[in-house]
Amino acid sequence: MMSRFPHWPRLLVPLVVLWGTLWLLPSVRAGDKARQVTICAIIADPSNQTIDPRLAAIGPQLRKLLPNHGFTLVDVKSKRLNSGQSVVCNLGGGLTAEALLVEPLDDNGKVQIKCDLWLNSVSQFSTAVATPPNQLFFCDQKRMNGTHLLIAVGAR
Amino acid sequence: MRCVDVTRELSAPTGDRQSSALAQHLAACPQCAAWAARDMKLNQLWDATRPVEPSTEVWNEVWTEISARLDRPDVLPFREAPTIRPGRRILMITLGVAQAAAILLAVFFFTRAPGGPQPDATVHQPVRPVDGAPPSSVAQSDSDPLDIDPDGSLVVLRIEAPGKVEKTEVALNDNSGRVDSGFEMLNFLESAAKQ
Amino acid sequence: MPEAPTGVVCDDETLVQLARGGDRPACEELFRRHRDAAYRVAFRMLGHHDDALDAVQEGFIKAIGHLEDFGGRSGFRTWLLRIVHNAAIDAGRKRKRMPSLGIGDEEHNPIEPACEDDPARGLNRADLRRILDGALNRLSPKTRMTFILFAEENLSYKEIAEIQDVPIGTVMSRLSYARHKLQSYLDLDAIDEL
Structure with missing residues (x-):
């Protein structure tokens, strides 16, 4: 005959043990120190001075970074990250830009933040930066065709 | 200048708009002029109702209370002690025991892991490339991040070659004195990503 | 008072360092310097003297108890106001007290301003505050706080964004929205004497 009383209190203990174990993992403990990390890839072209309408609001600032260039937004991603997690921008042609949150504070x-550019899993460049929150920084790589690949990264 | 730009500029000034253009529009547009007049009235109403700050005696009482709370060793100063209903006490004890067991188990497994304790193992795990293969080269060590402190400028890291980074700062003039352009750009891009 | 050990007036950063080490006069000086700003924000938010004092008290206790969490990137005042902001929003949520019902000694007065029907009679400070609080209270707590931080403390968009943990664009949108709404809630043309 089945007991009238549920077994959930006994089931609760292993669940709590599991939760306690998970709680000890640094990535979970770091949950309260998550950061909103944004990464953006922009192509700056000296031969075409048009500014992508999607970038119109920040066109003047971009022009200060690279005068006499046009700017095209390739991809932008933003994600709330804990330590060790990353957000990736797909640039096409096997190129990806990645921002890894190393230390929230x-x-x-x-x-x-560690910023990487990959071409089919081969690192093109990698740089680790300690930046104040709420500040944007740019990585600028000049391409063979004279254009610049700008990767903007910031964390809030 | 459109009416919507005028009211937006009056509500949350950016300093981007020429004040002459603003004045010109207000002179020619009765609707916006009326809006601006009401907005000024709102500011006056705000000023007329500024709260009267408490007296020194009141503040002394508040500080005495804060100081007393900070002195209490039995109670965390920043957290009210919750009232525990009798029915929940057993559950809480069970949870406490289970949590202690979990900690012991985790410490046991943690210290038995190959290579011993690795406090920042998660933080310094190699970056996972897109297809899961390990990176073929790493140009800069994680342990030596490039320190940047833009102080109102935008920092640009010009990648000369793998491992060779040239740091430059580009000053961004901020007419309003209220808006940090770098911060504004970050917020713009964050918003763009969410759209 | 805290001038600090050397007798020289300290900046906030030095006081925070001292306070972290348990220096009570340094804590008191931080309180003395920032209590009025904290009170103004809490009062505007809650519309009630005692509630505002409670929020300030809770805010300072939390701040001093968590000084190790203060990164130092923003100023102490910004960080403190963030804590008081949360304390005030919590207090408002818990008590669900209508600010316009809780001003000074007129706690039991109806929400409608006593003199609204007769603008010529003139409005005293308490009437004006009741009118404004009634309108403010119709804004959402977050929008209300954005407006209060801007109008009362003249904080920059960046500081408000840090306090409220929102993008700067959101701060500006909220300010614009708040002004439009307040204009629509208040019969500003009827208020002659300010």
């Missing part, structure tokens, strides 16, 4: 009050 280091001892100097900065966010540590």
Whole structure:
């Protein structure tokens, strides 16, 4: 005969043990220090000075970065990340840009981010940066055809 | 200048708009002029109702209370002690025991892991490339991040060659004094990503 | 008072360092410097003197208890106002007190301004505040706080964005929305004497 009382209290214990174990994982503990990380890829072209309408609002600032260039937005992604997680922009042709949140808040009050460019899984460049929150920085790589690949990264 | 730009500029000034253009529009558009007049009235109403700050005596009482709370060793100063209903006490004890067991188990497995404790293992895991293969080269060490402190400028890291980065700062003039252009750009891009 | 050990007046950063080490006079000086700003924001938010004092008190206790979390990137005042902002929003949510019902000694007065029907009679400060609080209270707590931080404390968009953890564009949109709404809620043309 089945008991009238549910078994859930006994089932609860292993669940709680599992939760407690998970809680100990650094990535889970870091949940309260997550950051909204944004990565954006822009092509700057000296031969075509048009500004992509999607970038019109920040056109003047981009022009200060690279005068006499046109700017085209390739991709932009933003994601709430914990330590060790990353957000990836797909640039096409096997190229991807990735921002990895290394440290949401280091001892100097900065966010540590690693920015990578991959071509079919082969690193094209990689740079780790300690930046204040709410600030954007750009990685600028000049391409063979004279255009620049700008990768903007920032964390809030 | 459109009416919507005028009211937006009056509501949340950016300093981007020429004040002459704004004045010109207000002079020619009765609707916007009326809006601006009401907005000024709102500011006056706000000023006329500014709260009277408490007296020193009141503040002394508040500080005495804060100080007393900070001195209490038995209670966390920043968290009210919850009232525990009798029925929940057993559950909480069970949870506590289970959590202690979980901690012991986790510590056990953690210390038995190959290579011993690795406090920042998650943080410094290699970046996972798109197809899951390991990166063929890493140009800069994670442990030595490039420190940037733009202070109102935009930082550009010009990649000369793998491992060779030239840092430059580009000053962005901010006419309003209220808007940090770098911050504004970040927010714009974040918003664009969410659309 | 906290001038600090050397007798020289300290900046907030130094006081925070001292306070982290348990220096009570440094805590008190931080309180003395920022209590009025915290009160103004909490009062505008809650519309009630005692509630505002409670929010300030809770805010300072939390702030001093969590000084190790203060990164130092933004100023102490911005960080404190973020805590007071949360305390005020929590207090408003818990008590569900209508600000316009809780001003000074006129706690039991009806929401409608006493003199609204007779503008010529003139409105005293309490009447004006009741009118404004009634309109403010119709805004959502987050929008209300954005407007309060801007209008009362003259904080920059960036500071407000940091306090409220929203993009700067959201701050500007909320300000614009708040002004339009307040204009529509208030019969500003009828208020002659300010």
